[in-house]
Amino acid sequence: MEAIKINATLKKDGELTLKNLPLREGDAVEVMLLISKESNKKNKSTASALLKSEITGLWKNREISDSSVFARQLRDAAQNRKI
Numbered sequence: 245m246e247a248i249k250i251n252a253t254l255k256k257d258g259e260l261t262l263k264n265l266p267l268r269e270g271d272a273v274e275v276m277l278l279i280s281k282e283s284n285k286k287n288k289s290t291a292s293a294l295l296k297s298e299i300t301g302l303w304k305n306r307e308i309s310d311s312s313v314f315a316r317q318l319r320d321a322a323q324n325r326k327i
Contacts, residue, residue, distance in 0.1 A: 245274070 254260055260277075267273065294300065308314045 250262060252260060
């Protein structure tokens with residue numbers, strides 16, 4: 245059996261389109277898909293997944309009136325700390 249390796253990225257959920265294959269009408273093929281580990285990691289990092297994570301609301305009980313001022317204070321403290 246001859247093997248052809250093609251790397252592809254799905255453009256639409258659940259659909260894969262392959263063009264310009266070196267095959268003729270009537271050729272029998274066996275298809276095996278190997279899902280890249282990198283694509284699995286990317287798919288899990290969605291806004292929906294973030295909202296459902298334990299991170300959301302982690303600091304809700306802190307007294308932070310202005311998040312940009314608070315972030316600046318954290319950055320300044322990190323830059324000025326003595327190691």
